[in-house]
Amino acid sequence: MxxxxxxxxxxxxxxxxxxxxxxxxxxxxxxxxxxKKSPRDIATAICAALxxxxxxERTEIAGPGFINxxxxxSSSQAVIQRILEQGANFGTSDEGEGRKVQVEFVSANPTGxxxxxxxxxxxxxxxxxxxxxxxxWDVSSEFYYNDAGQQINNLALSVxxxxxxxxxxxxxxxxxxxxGGYIQDIAAAYLSGDKVDxxxxxxxxxxxxxxxxxxxxFAVAFLRREQDLDLKAFGVDFxxxxxxxxxxxxxxxxxxxxxxxxxxxxxxxxxxxxxRSTDFGDDKDRVMRKTDGGYTYFLPDVAYHFNKWQRGFxxxxxxxxxxxxxxxxxxxxxxxxxHEGIPEGWPEYVLHQMxxxxxxxxxxxxxxxxxxxxxxxxxxxxxxxxxxxxxxxARAANSQLNFDIDLALSKTNDxxxxxxxxxxxxxxxxxxxxxDQALHWDQSFALAQLEQLTQESEKALLRRLDRxxxxxxxxxxxxxxxxxxxxxxxxxxxxxxxxxSHKILVDxxxxxAARAALSQAVKQVxxxxxxxxxVSAPESM
RNA sequence: GGGCCCAUAGCUCAGCUGGAUAGAGCACCCGCCUUCUAAGCGGGUGGCCGCAGGUUCGAGUCCUGCUGGGCCCGCCA
Numbered sequence: 001m002x003x004x005x006x007x008x009x010x011x012x013x014x015x016x017x018x019x020x021x022x023x024x025x026x027x028x029x030x031x032x033x034x035x036k037k038s039p040r041d042i043a044t045a046i047c048a049a050l051x052x053x054x055x056x057e058r059t060e061i062a063g064p065g066f067i068n069x070x071x072x073x074s075s076s077q078a079v080i081q082r083i084l085e086q087g088a089n090f091g092t093s094d095e096g097e098g099r100k101v102q103v104e105f106v107s108a109n110p111t112g113x114x115x116x117x118x119x120x121x122x123x124x125x126x127x128x129x130x131x132x133x134x135x136x137w138d139v140s141s142e143f144y145y146n147d148a149g150q151q152i153n154n155l156a157l158s159v160x161x162x163x164x165x166x167x168x169x170x171x172x173x174x175x176x177x178x179x180g181g182y183i184q185d186i187a188a189a190y191l192s193g194d195k196v197d198x199x200x201x202x203x204x205x206x207x208x209x210x211x212x213x214x215x216x217x218f219a220v221a222f223l224r225r226e227q228d229l230d231l232k233a234f235g236v237d238f239x240x241x242x243x244x245x246x247x248x249x250x251x252x253x254x255x256x257x258x259x260x261x262x263x264x265x266x267x268x269x270x271x272x273x274x275x276r277s278t279d280f281g282d283d284k285d286r287v288m289r290k291t292d293g294g295y296t297y298f299l300p301d302v303a304y305h306f307n308k309w310q311r312g313f314x315x316x317x318x319x320x321x322x323x324x325x326x327x328x329x330x331x332x333x334x335x336x337x338x339h340e341g342i343p344e345g346w347p348e349y350v351l352h353q354m355x356x357x358x359x360x361x362x363x364x365x366x367x368x369x370x371x372x373x374x375x376x377x378x379x380x381x382x383x384x385x386x387x388x389x390x391x392x393x394a395r396a397a398n399s400q401l402n403f404d405i406d407l408a409l410s411k412t413n414d415x416x417x418x419x420x421x422x423x424x425x426x427x428x429x430x431x432x433x434x435x436d437q438a439l440h441w442d443q444s445f446a447l448a449q450l451e452q453l454t455q456e457s458e459k460a461l462l463r464r465l466d467r468x469x470x471x472x473x474x475x476x477x478x479x480x481x482x483x484x485x486x487x488x489x490x491x492x493x494x495x496x497x498x499x500x501s502h503k504i505l506v507d508x509x510x511x512x513a514a515r516a517a518l519s520q521a522v523k524q525v526x527x528x529x530x531x532x533x534x535v536s537a538p539e540s541m
Numbered sequence: 542g543g544g545c546c547c548a549u550a551g552c553u554c555a556g557c558u559g560g561a562u563a564g565a566g567c568a569c570c571c572g573c574c575u576u577c578u579a580a581g582c583g584g585g586u587g588g589c590c591g592c593a594g595g596u597u598c599g600a601g602u603c604c605u606g607c608u609g610g611g612c613c614c615g616c617c618a
Binding site: 020029033291399497506 | 543544545546547548553554555556557558559560561562564565566567573576577578579580581582583598599610611612613614615616617618
């Protein structure tokens with residue numbers, strides 16, 4: 001029937017519509033042209049030649065020539081046993097084979113409180129870490145910041161001005177000073193000799209308004225602590241805090257320049273040192289060393305990423321705001337110019353677009369503490385950690401995000417966070433009720449009753465549960481945690497729907513056990529999925 | 542002017558790597574609590590998937606060109 005020279009690529013996919021069975025193959029359609037037969041004839045021949053299998057109940061030819069496979073009841077019910085046995089590990093895999101991956105995110109400089117954009121980066125970046133860990137990667141999370149540049153100097157000058165009683169509207173206020181109310185807080189703490197502990201530094205204020213170095217050190221520690229507190233309240237922490245200044249102290253910046261010059265990719269022009277980044281796909285060459293002898297930010301960026309490479313990360317993901325997208329080509333070009341065998345697409349970037357915060361249909365722009373932007377703390381304080389994490393993590397990163405405060409605060413089914421958490425709480429509630437009524441619960445007995453799950457809404461739930469490991473794998477591979485949020489919304493929908501149509505605690509012991517087992521499986525998967533998003537799974541609401 | 546991202550129901554968004562009649566929530570209309578939490582469920586109204594070409598047996602999905610919106614284009618980070 002077919003020329004024996006061809007080697008067809010056999011493709012079997014999940015179906016989108018349950019009337020098409022569980023799995024479907026388009027093989028007959030792809031072979032139709034070369035076989036010079038109609039797709040339906042080919043499909044018929046293939047079906048006739050298929051061996052019998054326990055897990056396939058029947059096959060069907062449909063539409064233009066799809067072969068649909070209907071799996072047997074027992075094979076689809078088996079997922080419950082896998083879930084209950086594997087528990088919190090259900091859905092994990094060893095895809096990463098223990099390889100080292102680094103995820104860098106937030107990386108805010110210590111010049112002010114974290115804003116909503118940092119929150120989005122934190123939600124997305126942290127979920128990526130959790131997804132990678134769940135798929136067998138050896139994950140290291142990292143926060144990179146500059147504690148020594150001109151911005152930090154401006155910060156110190158601003159705090160000093162506040163120490164001397166000046167305000168942002170005074171004539172002698174520093175030109176590029178920070179005007180937010182938090183500067184006043186730092187000044188007050190500094191003057192009263194406070195001690196500050198952050199994740200990566202500890203400083204006691206001298207209280208001397210004339211000592212700019214002391215002020216600088218204190219202000220950085222103070223703001224680092226603020227950021228740590230905000231991130232902690234958000235459920236996010238880091239394995240490594242990396243200082244830009246360390247790249248200078250260790251000579252890595254100098255070494256990087258020397259390497260680029262040695263490799264012939266640098267040239268002097270008008271008193272500055274340039275990298276010929278156009279050799280590596282950039283649209284123009286970039287200055288590395290300014291005429292004043294200082295380096296542009298881009299050079300430490302290259303040195304920093306080379307440092308990551310030397311630390312042995314086969315995969316690095318940088319999560320940043322999309323306003324930094326121009327660094328992507330630049331950093332990769334610099335790394336290529338080092339001739340160190342770094343792959344062209346290394347590191348990977350996940351760039352998130354802007355966040356707009358909405359209240360009563362209007363954009364919110366101001367914060368009392370920070371001045372001209374909405375802080376992460378404002379949001380977490382108002383709508384809570386779970387809702388904030390969910391909303392900031394539930395959208396594809398490369399789409400702009402509307403954060404609707406009214407929706408996040410809503411405690412109805414409008415709000416997907418509560419909707420999903422409620423599914424978990426309901427499942428817990430059923431088990432509590434079971435105990436209250438002194439009904440017998442025996443997991444192994446229940447697992448032997450699964451053939452009782454014959455309702456359409458139960459089968460839909462089984463199909464949904466079966467997909468979970470695949471969702472974890474794909475979300476991790478593409479670094480797109482929002483896929484998990486969508487999945488959980490759908491799973492919760494299937495659960496609530498089934499819950500309303502079929503009572504779990506019925507008199508029939510076998511049916512009751514089977515339904516309770518299904519409910520327990522849903523509870524487990526909801527908990528696992530929410531954990532990957534950094535959202536809690538409450539036992540009651 | 543150049544680069545990156547986006548465009549799907551009135552609104553907010555999914556769409557599983559090219560498959561079969563395009564999905565969900567909100568909003569609007571109609572129903573469901575003496576029964577495991579109504580923070581829930583069922584039904585209905587509502588779409589030239591921005592526009593125009595192209596590739597393919599097949600395109601919301603891939604390619605090209607437009608249009609509209611966001612971000613970025615410094616010897617700032």
